[in-house]
Amino acid sequence: MSTAAADISKTRAWLMAARPQTLPAGTAPVIVGVGLAVHDGVFTLLPAAAALIGALLIQIATNFANDYFDAMKGTDEPDREGFTRVTAGGLIAPQQVKAAMVGTYTLALVVGLYLVAVGGVPILVVGLSSILAGLLYTGGPYPYGYYGLGDLFVFVYFGMIAVTGTYYVQAVATLDVGLFPIWIPPGTVPTDAVLASLAAAGLSTAILVVNNIRDIESDREAGKRTLAVILGYRWSRVEYVVLVALAYVVPVALWLLAAFSPFVLLPLLSLPLAISVTRTVTTERSGEALNPALERTGKLMAVHALLFAVGLSVPTVI
Template sequence: MSTTVPTLATPGQPQPSVKTWLMAARPKTLTAGSVPVVVGTALAFAEGVGRWLPAIAAFVGAVLIQIGTNFVNDYYDFKKGADTAERLGPTRVTQSGLISPRTVMAGALVCFGLATLVGVYLVAIAGWPILVVGLASLLCGYAYTGGPYPLGYHGLGDLFVLLFFGFAAVAGTYFVQAGMVSTAAWWAAVPVGGLGTGILVVNNLRDATTDVKAGKRTLVVRFGSGFGKAEYVLLLALSYGTPVALLAMGLASPWVLLPFLSLPLAVSPLKLVLKSQGAALNPALGGTAKLQLVFGVLFAVGLYLR
């Protein structure tokens, strides 16, 4: 029997279960929110400024914002017609009727509310810069697919992920522990944000046809699949080039090259991105998320070791 949770479901609609809520949270994509915190924390401890409680709070806050953003996406992509019966990707709970739109949006607001509570603590210990970053993250998390100018529908989704799941997340995690951001922390954000953006690129390549019908003007829709494939290759190149740059600048030890052990995991998704389209890209989506996780853990270890 499924475990059910409190809901705002409309009459006659199935009661959401833990399983359906987990489906809505999109666990395979949560590396985009968790890896930046792991990397930023590893670097902070390597440089002697690490603090566990702020690090844990940053982790919880980042994951809550991402889950909330995923819920908002689920809601608005259904409302705007981007998620239909023609969908090629994994099941979306709103479009499939597993959870009512009203309940999904309520879930998003709960996640954002909890993230705000975590943010109050982080602002108390780190000051107004974290207030600015936190408010911007919440606003853009909602505005990714919601509001009068949804970022994801105007080709700004890639920039959003790079900035907020790369630079803001890594640098912000370091800042709440150190009270400043080192040069190495800014550089460390490049591959983290790059691989997170790569997940979105695969998603946009897969959904290009249905996005056109829904008026969702992603970069792939605007400039074509060739652009998306080139963007994916560039993001991989930047990700693997960053450890080399950190070593060359004397900002890390040779251990920073550990992420190159993850290269075999990049081969399969890269091949799929270059040669496949539509539903055939689903394995590349999961493969890129797995690559980000493994790369991120190896990168964090490499930054920590001196």
């Protein structure tokens, strides 16, 4: 094999380890938080950019952690139906994946120093708990992702906390509270931000649900009791439908109950994609069908978030 070919192979392997199809789970909530900040007149560029970079780093580091720990625990097999895992597949040495995990989490901590200076103790708690939760998802003596708790982690951290945290660091930066506030200043986490976060929470978790439905058989054999393994195919599919539906209920609720502009309904334009991918998830079991469905769920989340952010921002911008 030529050096060029080897380099391309290694680059591709690292890209596989980062799992770009899951990255909307890190970026989309930040986009929604920025859109709401624009709507409320508290948009601040540097905190928003730092929140985006930090979210991406934590997402990638968590993907490295899952790849490494699943392989070390023997959960991943070379013939699994999902996307190839680089550690179990022998594409990258385990210690290299572990080093990448540590290095990426460290970069997230560096970015987090700025956010902690702006947001204080609340962001310090959120940032450290996010990293700890990412590590313990498949690592440690009690990997909670193996016991049906992964969905809750994603819903909370890659949905509610990601959106409200993004909004918070921008809102607090506009106040005269100085560096490192000890508590949450009034008005920096409004009810609307919590409600808006539920859309991102639903779609983030839906990405995980597709992944886990696809892996029900192999996870069951490996002793990994994801929520999909516990619920089985029928109720896991119901969970997916409810989570996707939640993403469309939220904009309507903001319009009807919180007096937002009709522009907030823009995410409904993505309904055809949502219906199409939901049809696949509710009828298929094979990796051949569900791997593309996982990618399409990620695309759905990205499109929904962009439309949501635009819909939130337009009344303030025009």
